[in-house]
Amino acid sequence: MRAILRLLGFLKPFWGWVTLSVLLNAATVFAGVGLLGTSADLIARAALQPGIAPLQVSIVGVRFFGISRAVLRYLERLVSHSVNFRLLAQLRVWFYRRLEPLVPARLQDYRSGDVLQRAIGDIETLENFYVRVIAPPLSAILVTVGMGWFVGLVDWRLGMVLAGGLLTGGGGLSLLAYWIGQKWGGVYVQQRALLNAEMVGIIQGLADIVAYSQEGRIKGDVEFSLTAVSRIQRHMVLGSGLVNGLMTFLSNFTLVLVLWLAIPLVNAGALEGYRLAVLAVLTLASFEAVNSLPQAAQLLSGNLESAKRLFEISDQSPAVNDPIDPQGTPAVEYPRLEVNKLTFTYPELTLPALRGIDFWLSPGRKIAVVGESGAGKSTLIQLLLRFWDYDEGEIRLNGVGYQHLDSTHIRGYFGVVSATPYLFSATVRQNLLIARPDASDEALYHAIQTAGLTEWLKALPDGLESWVGEHGQFLSGGERQRLAVARALLSQAPFILLDEPTAGLDSLNEIQLIRTIFDLFREQGVLWITHRLIEMDQMDEILVLQNGQIVERGNHHRLLAAGGVYSGLWQAQQRVLWNSGPQLLI
Numbered sequence: 001m002r003a004i005l006r007l008l009g010f011l012k013p014f015w016g017w018v019t020l021s022v023l024l025n026a027a028t029v030f031a032g033v034g035l036l037g038t039s040a041d042l043i044a045r046a047a048l049q050p051g052i053a054p055l056q057v058s059i060v061g062v063r064f065f066g067i068s069r070a071v072l073r074y075l076e077r078l079v080s081h082s083v084n085f086r087l088l089a090q091l092r093v094w095f096y097r098r099l100e101p102l103v104p105a106r107l108q109d110y111r112s113g114d115v116l117q118r119a120i121g122d123i124e125t126l127e128n129f130y131v132r133v134i135a136p137p138l139s140a141i142l143v144t145v146g147m148g149w150f151v152g153l154v155d156w157r158l159g160m161v162l163a164g165g166l167l168t169g170g171g172g173l174s175l176l177a178y179w180i181g182q183k184w185g186g187v188y189v190q191q192r193a194l195l196n197a198e199m200v201g202i203i204q205g206l207a208d209i210v211a212y213s214q215e216g217r218i219k220g221d222v223e224f225s226l227t228a229v230s231r232i233q234r235h236m237v238l239g240s241g242l243v244n245g246l247m248t249f250l251s252n253f254t255l256v257l258v259l260w261l262a263i264p265l266v267n268a269g270a271l272e273g274y275r276l277a278v279l280a281v282l283t284l285a286s287f288e289a290v291n292s293l294p295q296a297a298q299l300l301s302g303n304l305e306s307a308k309r310l311f312e313i314s315d316q317s318p319a320v321n322d323p324i325d326p327q328g329t330p331a332v333e334y335p336r337l338e339v340n341k342l343t344f345t346y347p348e349l350t351l352p353a354l355r356g357i358d359f360w361l362s363p364g365r366k367i368a369v370v371g372e373s374g375a376g377k378s379t380l381i382q383l384l385l386r387f388w389d390y391d392e393g394e395i396r397l398n399g400v401g402y403q404h405l406d407s408t409h410i411r412g413y414f415g416v417v418s419a420t421p422y423l424f425s426a427t428v429r430q431n432l433l434i435a436r437p438d439a440s441d442e443a444l445y446h447a448i449q450t451a452g453l454t455e456w457l458k459a460l461p462d463g464l465e466s467w468v469g470e471h472g473q474f475l476s477g478g479e480r481q482r483l484a485v486a487r488a489l490l491s492q493a494p495f496i497l498l499d500e501p502t503a504g505l506d507s508l509n510e511i512q513l514i515r516t517i518f519d520l521f522r523e524q525g526v527l528w529i530t531h532r533l534i535e536m537d538q539m540d541e542i543l544v545l546q547n548g549q550i551v552e553r554g555n556h557h558r559l560l561a562a563g564g565v566y567s568g569l570w571q572a573q574q575r576v577l578w579n580s581g582p583q584l585l586i
């Protein structure tokens with residue numbers, strides 16, 4: 001019930017249009033009833049050959065209702081669909097707005113195919129709710145009351161029978177259909193979402209599936225899920241078939257009852273004989289108002305399940321709440337990032353991922369963060385980008401604590417190059433513009449040139465308009481990283497966060513890229529997360545992380561001389577490089 005009320009809340013700006021659509025729908029049914037009624041009247045009376053004059057009213061009626069029904073139906077569809085599409089657009093924007101602050105912290109437990117299904121499929125499912133569940137029942141009430149009253153003018157019992165038939169069809173059968181739908185509608189939405197998530201995962205991992213010859217097993221899994229979906233669909237179709245059959249039976253049964261009550265009236269001379277045909281046709285035509293209600297009721301559980309799935313995500317509170325009245329950072333010549341005693345524990349974990357971290361960064365300063373896997377290096381970047389809120393300590397930008405700043409404002413201070421930069425399935429230009437949407441062509445070419453991609457761009461068929469493929473698959477690993485560097489350059493951010501930007505590159509490419517990066521970002525403050533200890537003598541400070549804590553810090557030479565953890569890591573790496581080929585030693 002809460003879900004229904006919340007869904008109705010989205011209709012608020014459209015109530016006027018919804019009312020118009022209800023009235024138009026009822027008027028269309030009335031026009032249909034009028035058309036069939038006057039036609040029956042015309043045919044039945046014409047059979048008695050009364051001459052043309054007495055038939056004039058019916059002839060005009062047929063023309064009037066025939067034309068008005070078509071016009072009204074057109075207007076009704078126009079209004080209801082326009083409300084519906086505007087509503088769905090509003091829902092999509094609302095859902096996207098709710099989704100955005102939840103990335104990445106709150107969405108990490110969801111499969112991407114599932115989120116996709118919610119954003120697209122579940123919202124589309126709600127189309128049924130607004131088109132079929134809201135307006136038609138209200139029109140049906142108007143038609144039931146109107147036709148009950150009109151037929152009741154002949155004899156009140158006839159009115160009661162017709163209204164009773166319409167009520168049983170629209171109300172009783174809808175309840176039955178809802179009961180059937182309740183059993184299968186929600187399960188159907190869930191199963192369809194599972195199938196979707198599975199399919200997205202399979203498509204993303206298709207190359208590995210083929211490489212490991214797992215096509216047969218995957219096909220079996222998909223067939224299994226598809227069978228589950230079609231089994232549910234079969235149950236739903238059987239249910240709607242049953243309800244449709246009952247509706248036809250009910251309309252005919254109502255007709256029999258009407259005739260059973262009306263025939264004695266004809267015999268008694270209280271009703272002219274030809275009016276029997278009119279009554280019969282009016283009865284059947286009135287059912288148009290309720291025919292579609294059970295189907296809508298059957299789909300209602302699915303609609304509610306879809307709504308619940310949307311609300312489940314939209315109701316989550318973001319991992320970071322921006323202040324209601326955010327401050328700005330003071331404009332200074334040299335921006336400064338300060339991290340003091342920073343401590344953070346991931347939800348549901350007991351041990352902190354970071355403990356008591358201290359450092360500062362300003363333009364021109366370079367810091368490397370090294371340490372074994374799981375030490376907390378990437379977590380530090382996530383906190384700097386305000387993806388999570390920290391538990392203790394403070395991060396300050398130009399002296400203002402993160403808790404006083406808006407996340408978007410904070411992120412404007414950082415350019416990021418990660419180990420696996422995400423390239424959109426779009427053109428080179430679109431992939432670059434994400435860092436600065438208003439960048440001129442000149443700025444784009446400059447960024448490409450400084451990132452060392454000029455020759456690569458020249459070789460592309462359409463230059464900046466060339467498509468980079470899904471996840472940038474038309475680019476080599478090095479080209480992808482350089483494109484990410486070009487993005488960071490375009491962002492013009494004062495601080496650059498490098499999260500293993502050379503992962504996956506061979507040693508020579510790695511060292512080349514790192515040198516390019518340091519050269520390009522010599523005026524920015526750089527925080528570099530790395531496993532590989534290369535170019536360490538260029539660093540102003542090296543932080544050695546272990547179990548979320550800084551266990552050593554200093555420059556390369558001091559740390560080597562200290563003979564501690566860093567020195568151990570360095571010696572181990574030198575041995576590996578020596579064994580791989582002395583020319584790789586740095």
Ligand SMILES: Nc1ncnc2c1ncn2[C@@H]1O[C@H](COP(=O)(O)OP(=O)(O)OP(=O)(O)O)[C@@H](O)[C@H]1O
Pocket residue numbers: 108346347349353371372373374375376377378379380
């Ligand atoms: N989103 C998350 N939710 C829960 N725990 C996480 C999450 N991300 C990381 N962790 C945990 O936090 C700790 C630090 O992880 P982090 O990714 O920061 O390490 P790292 O030093 O960057 O490792 P690597 O070098 O392998 O990337 C690990 O124990 C990890 O399992």
